[in-house]
Amino acid sequence: MNPITSLGELIKQAISKFMSAPGVDKNVVEELIRGIQRALLVSDVNVELVMKLSEKIRNRALTEKVPPGISKKDQIIKIVYEELVSLLGEKPYKFTIDKSKQYVIMVVGIQGHGKTTTVAKLANYLKKLGYSVGVVCADTFRTGAYEQLRQLLDGRDIPVYGMPGEHDAITIATKGIEYLSKQQKCNVILVDTAGRHKDQQSLMQEMKALEEKIKPNEIMLVLDGTIGQQAGTHAEAFHKATPIGSIIVTxxxxxAKGGGALSAVAATGAQIRFIGTGEKLEDIEVFNPQGFIGRLLGIGDLEGLLERIKIAELELSKEKLKSFTSGTFTLEDFIKQFKEMKKLGPLKKILSKLPLPGLPNLPDEELEKVEAQIEKWSAILLSMTPEERENPHIIDSSRIRRIARGSGVTEKDVKHLLQQYNLLKRMMKSIKRSPWKLPKHMFSAELEE
Ligand SMILES: Nc1nc2c(ncn2[C@@H]2O[C@H](COP(=O)(O)OP(=O)(O)OP(=O)(O)O)[C@@H](O)[C@H]2O)c(=O)[nH]1
Ligand SMILES: [Mg+2]
Structure with missing residues (x-):
């Protein structure tokens, strides 16, 4: 098997086998989990981590309730996706450092993986974020390394320090950092180093000595995304010599599907911060764990699938709405319902996906008003007593006045909320057994006279 894409390929195989199984039972789930375990293990992902991950997937797959309208299979794919994403860190990384302090990043990695290109890209990126950036070329092995950096950053107003002819990386790095911070007043300093192989003891030693001398704030490992399963062992070797703080996959x-990156993350505990997406200076992106795993799993319409599931989960709360007909649906439930919908994105998009046959075509501005109202309604709710929330019919005009004053809205606003709530309540009672049909004014932001 081609080691380059093995992790992605193996996971994909396990998933497609799972998808083509006639049904879903415990055995089919176990088979999928074994497939994923095998994929991760041959990619050198740490055994303990693999076991933890599979235990989580198994537990969730066997216990979580399937939302109506979604197949058990789709739900399990979503679980696998979410667990892999959480392995990489949920959120994209945001680079924030104190602009008044000096921050040194030492960039290390295997020969040809893209260190020099990445240093230039990152310098340019950070400069655009408003940092004052300088670059040191401490690569004494590749001929023309300094020239390469200078060319890459030509015309970008980013100082590049180098000492062509000098053979000691530590001397260059120390002088470079001093020059950039004192003379150029640089805040962020990137140090490009020579490419090395994990078995080149002298070079690994040099890296360690360099790290001890310059004491960088962060050591960044540059990894070629096409490297596949060797990434784990390489990353581990680098991590042993100098603690890796972050990873960039080029x-x-x-x-490249970057499956190896997953092993590198597992081996170092460091997070992937950026990815390189081309040879040009602008081809750098903040790493997005969700997009990455989506690509790795290779499911054509993963986003569509996840969205369908989100909507279906919303349907679960539509079931809650049914409690309305039995009279247990409170004002609080009513607002919560809208809030939940809002979390999923613009109301219009969500509403268009709900199987509500009677839903009229709503003008955008009406929906925007409803969205704006949700916050107002929440404030109103806070000014009500628990009794009022449970039994809104007790709210008379003097209570309305008090609530309006307490929540900083007009009396008309309070009346409007009560009206919308009553409307839905009435409607739900009358259509107990018929399909959902919402009257147009349900979403009207104006008070009905
Ligand atoms: N397509 C593509 N090519 C890249 C990317 N990053 C780097 N490269 C190319 O990879 C090659 C090696 O890049 P370098 O930046 O010189 O790699 P290096 O790690 O500094 O190499 P050494 O200094 O020799 O160890 C060059 O041809 C780059 O243009 C990327 O994100 N996408
Ligand atoms: Mg280089």
């Missing part, structure tokens, strides 16, 4: 514009 060449993600090629056929």
């Amino acid at each position: 060449k993600m514009d090629t056929s």
Whole structure:
């Protein structure tokens, strides 16, 4: 098997086998989990981590309730996706450092993986974020390394320090950092180093000595996304010599799925911060764990699938709405319902996906008004007593006045909320057994006279 895409391929195989199984039972789930375990293990992902991950997937797959309208299979794919994403860190990384302090990033990695290109890209990126950036070329092995950096950053107003002819990386790095911070007043300093292989003891030693001398704030490992399963062992070797704080995966514009990066993350405990997506200076992106796993799993319409599931989960709360007909649906439930819908995105998009046959075509501005109202309604709710929330019919005009004053809205606003609530309540009672049909004014932001 081609080691380059093995992790992605193996996971994909396990998933497609799972998808083509005639049904879903415990055995089919176990088979899927074994497939994923095998994929991760041959990619050198740490055994303990693999076991933890599979235990989580198994537990969730066997216990979580399937939302109506979604197949058990789709739900399990979503679980696998979410667990893999959480392995990589949920949120994209945001670079924030104190602009008044000096921050040194030492960039290390295997020969040809894209360190120099990445240093230039990152310098340019950070400069655009408003940092004052400088670059040191401490690569004494590759001929023309300094020239390469200078060319990449030509015309960008980013100082590049180098000492062509000098053979000691530590001397260059120390002088470079001093020059950039004192003379150029640089806040962020990136140090490009020579490419090395994990078995080149002298070079690994040099890296360690360099780290001890310059004491960087962060050591960044640059990894070629096409490297596949060797990434784990490489990353581990680098991590042993100098603690890796972050990872950049390059060449993600090629056929690379970056499966090896997952092993590198597992081996170092460091997070992937950026990905390289081309040879040009602008081809750098903040790493997005969700997009990455989506690509790795290779499910054509993963986003569509996840969205369908989100909507279906919303349907679960539509079931809650049914409690309305039995009279247990409170004002609080009513607002919560809208809030939940809002979390999923613009109301219009969500409403268009709900199977509500009677839903009229609503003008955008009406929906925007409803969205704006949700916050107002929440404030109104806070000014009500628990009794009022449970039994809104007790709210008379003097209570309305008090609530309006307490929540900083007009009496008309309070009346409007009560009206919308009553309307829905009445409607739900009358259509107990018929399909959902919402009257147009249900979403009207104006008070009905
Ligand atoms: N397609 C693509 N090519 C890249 C990317 N990053 C780097 N490269 C290319 O990879 C090659 C090696 O890049 P370098 O930046 O010189 O790699 P290096 O790690 O500094 O190499 P050494 O200094 O020799 O260890 C160059 O041809 C780059 O243009 C990327 O994100 N996408
Ligand atoms: Mg280089």
